[in-house]
Amino acid sequence: MAPAKDHVLSLRNVDLSLDGNAGRVDILHDVTLHIARGETVGLTGPSGSGKSSLLMLMGGLERATGGEVKALDQDLTAMNEDQLARFRRAHMGVVFQSFHLIPTMTALENVATPLELAGVPDAFDRAEAELEAVGLAHRADHYPSQMSGGEQQRVALACAAAPRPAILLADEPTGNLDGPNGQAIMDLLFGLRDRHGATLVLVTHAPDLAARCDRNIRLRDGRIEPQNLKDAAE
8 A cells, every 4th residue: 555645646435425406315425545656547447336426525525524635745625725725726637528618718718817816826838738739839828718629628628738737637638539640638637637746536437448547437327436545554
């Protein structure tokens, strides 16, 4: 088992329940999972198994109803919303299946704005460099509506990578893209991981994307499948 200091993400006995129209729904049950610095982990399993919810807990975008979630030795379960937002801004990049770009901003402005909010002095220079890294320097002045889905996802990747995050979280990053665009995004995602040395955790249904990860954790009905329990705890 890796020393605790090497655990960039650490979840212990985590439960998640949410209130819905039909009452309280139990989504995750007693999840324990440790992820080491620089590791790439794929979260797999059938639809509704809790993969995206688990990723949201890691990013502090959902709050556990039981157990402990730590990132970089900081207890996310003890933080308020403002503290979580500051922590994410400083240490995490998140890529969603839907691109979450601001429609009234150009590609360059979408990448630079979070950097400006974080007080980065060379925000636009860094944003230009990230757009160049994802092959979109020539689209810097274009708005999301003027770009294809693959291009918008590249901008979203640049947004996530620009702050040089220690942790990169991706939820079905190729889910809305065709084969060639999906392959290009996979290559870029792993390239960003290598370039910035980030720990990468991704949710995917794509076998070829899961196969590129160092380790796969499979969920079913809100639990880590029994054959993965030992792997998850390492």
